[in-house]
Amino acid sequence: MTAETIVVTSGKGGVGKTTTSASLATGLAIAGKKVAVIDFDVGLRNLDLIMGCERRVVYDFVNVVHDEATLKQALIKDKRHDNLYVLAASQTRDKDALTQEGVEKVLDGLSADGFDYIVCDSPAGIEKGAHLAMYFADHAVVVVNPEVSSVRDSDRILGLLASKTRRAERGEGAITQHLLLTRYNPTRVAAGEMLSVGDVEEILGIKVVGVIPESENVLAASNAGIPVILDPNSHAGQAYTDTVARILGEERPLRFVEAPKKGFFQRVFGS
Amino acid sequence: MMSILDFLRRKPEATASVAKERLRIIVSQERSTRGAPDYLPMMRNELLEVIKKYVNVDIDAININVERDSGHEVLELSVALPGGNATKTG
Numbered sequence: 384m385t386a387e388t389i390v391v392t393s394g395k396g397g398v399g400k401t402t403t404s405a406s407l408a409t410g411l412a413i414a415g416k417k418v419a420v421i422d423f424d425v426g427l428r429n430l431d432l433i434m435g436c437e438r439r440v441v442y443d444f445v446n447v448v449h450d451e452a453t454l455k456q457a458l459i460k461d462k463r464h465d466n467l468y469v470l471a472a473s474q475t476r477d478k479d480a481l482t483q484e485g486v487e488k489v490l491d492g493l494s495a496d497g498f499d500y501i502v503c504d505s506p507a508g509i510e511k512g513a514h515l516a517m518y519f520a521d522h523a524v525v526v527v528n529p530e531v532s533s534v535r536d537s538d539r540i541l542g543l544l545a546s547k548t549r550r551a552e553r554g555e556g557a558i559t560q561h562l563l564l565t566r567y568n569p570t571r572v573a574a575g576e577m578l579s580v581g582d583v584e585e586i587l588g589i590k591v592v593g594v595i596p597e598s599e600n601v602l603a604a605s606n607a608g609i610p611v612i613l614d615p616n617s618h619a620g621q622a623y624t625d626t627v628a629r630i631l632g633e634e635r636p637l638r639f640v641e642a643p644k645k646g647f648f649q650r651v652f653g654s
Numbered sequence: 655m656m657s658i659l660d661f662l663r664r665k666p667e668a669t670a671s672v673a674k675e676r677l678r679i680i681v682s683q684e685r686s687t688r689g690a691p692d693y694l695p696m697m698r699n700e701l702l703e704v705i706k707k708y709v710n711v712d713i714d715a716i717n718i719n720v721e722r723d724s725g726h727e728v729l730e731l732s733v734a735l736p737g738g739n740a741t742k743t744g
Contacts, residue, residue, distance in 0.1 A: 531673050538681045542688050575668025582674045586681055 386419075386494040388501045389630075390520035392544075394536030396507030398528045399565040402601060404504035405433040406612035406620075407524065410627030412467035413612075416499040419458065421489075422472035423516040424506035425480055431471045434461065435608025445473035447492075448485030454492045463613070468498075479511070486515050509543060519549055522559040522630070524592070528566045529578040537562070538587055561592035561630060568597045573642040580640055593626030595619050596639040690720035701731070709735055 391404040401422075408420035421444055422430035431437040436459045442452035447470070461467035470489075473480060493501050505516035517523065523544050527537040541560060545551060550558050564583055571577040584590055600617030604610060612623040618639045625635045687694055702713050711733060719730040 531677055534677050535680060535684075538684065542685070572670070575670050578670050578673055578677075582670065586674065586677045 386490070386498040386501045387522065388490060388503060388520045389522040389524060390503045390505055390517045391524045391526060392505035392513060392517055392540055393507065393526040393533070394509060394513075394540040395528075395533045398526050398533050399595070399601075400507070400526050401429050401433050401504055402605065402611065403524060403526050403563060403565065403595075403623075404430060404502050405610040406623040407627060407630070408434075408467060408469075408500075408502040409461075409464065409610040410612050410623060411500050411502070411631075412461070412464040414627065414631060415466070417466045417497060418500045418502065419468045419470060419493050419498050420502040420504060421470040422504050423481070423512050424472050424504065425512055426472070426474065426477055427506070428472040428474045430504050431459075431469060432608060433605050434469050434610065436461070436469050436471075437608070440471045443471045443473040444489065445476045445480045447489050448481060454489065454496065481512060481515050483515060483518065487519060490519050509539065514543075514547065517544060517548055520544075520558050521550070522561065524561045524563050524630070526563050526565055527583060527587075529564060529568075529572070529583060534578065534583060534586055541587065541589065560589060562587060562589050563593050563595065563626060564591050565595040566597045567594050567640065569640055569642040580637070591637075592629050593622060594637055594640050595622045595626070686717075686719045690718075694718055694720075705733060709733075711736060 389407070391400050391407065393400050401424075404420055408418050411418045420430065420434070422428060423444070424430075425445060428440075428443075431440050439459050442457035444457070446452040447454055447457045457470055458468040459471065461469065490501060503516045503520065506512040525537050525540055525544070527533050544558055544560055548558055550556060562584075564580060567580070568577055572579045578586075580591055580594055596618045598611075598617055598619035600614050601611050601619050604614055604617075604620075611617060611620045612627070614620040622639055625638060628635055698713070698716055698718055702711070702716055705711055705716070715734040715736075717730075717732045717734075719732075721728045721730060
């Protein structure tokens with residue numbers, strides 16, 4: 384049984400890749416899967432902070448690639464879920480420290496260890512690190528914000544996913560592309576200030592797998608080092624739960640995409 | 655129902671439709687030239703200069719498309735000519 388590899392990518396930086404990787408990996412673990420989440424952003428380690436395991440990093444991804452540590456030594460077991468592991472990025476090496484053969488070795492090692500899913504948190508950009516993060520993927524989650532530069536970049540990334548992956552090169556069938564719209568503000572959409580879900584789907588020619596509303600809970604979660612999917616009271620957390628279920632094949636309607644109705648006082652006195 | 659404060663408050667412009675239209679154009683243009691040779695934009699500009707000697711067209715009127723068939727590539731060039739008598743006379 385080989386592990387399913389999912390790359391979380393976007394092209395543009397700051398759209399929510401690491402937030403998404405952390406919540407996706409945690410959600411898959413909650414669903415009972417054995418999951419490893421790997422930070423491919425060599426030089427700029429961040430996933431460990433969002434997962435809340437930054438003080439437990441001893442060995443990293445690059446150490447395993449260069450045989451300076453075993454996978455067992457480098458995998459950090461999540462405090463909350465026994466079947467969830469984090470592989471941190473190196474802070475001291477540069478992006479050339481990763482090689483295609485090295486990455487393949489690590490992914491094969493995880494497969495052999497019985498992992499069901501490997502989530503690859505891609506760095507921004509379309510250079511080596513991003514290329515390696517997507518190269519071995521079976522599925523891709525393309526994170527996009529309802530904003531012009533992010534939409535344009537994600538179209539570039541969708542093009543690369545269709546041509547520059549091992550599956551594409553070997554003719555093994557296209558990788559599954561999931562579009563995830565994050566930082567969505569239904570009130571601004573209703574006011575015509577922000578691209579809507581439908582606009583983004585129409586421009587990119589692909590349906591969304593989820594819409595994560597802009598939420599103050601995302602910052603609170605990253606402050607605390609707890610993936611936002613674990614905050615059941617937040618709309619963002621609930622939207623991530625829905626998204627993970629859809630990636631696992633379940634059908635769920637989109638939530639939190641309509642502007643909240645104003646109450647009587649708000650209508651009279653303004654918001 | 656519009657509240658009194660809404661009426662007094664200056665609303666930001668509804669710019670999403672502008673964003674959508676700009677993206678629609680640039681994304682379709684970038685898709686059509688994706689993976690194409692990188693001399694295309696320069697060639698497009700030079701073609702424009704030549705065409706402009708005869709007809710007054712804008713750079714957006716020139717559309718270059720590279721299509722791959724089995725084994726060979728086809729460079730498709732279309733120029734939308736302006737309506738009416740727009741031919742330059744020198």
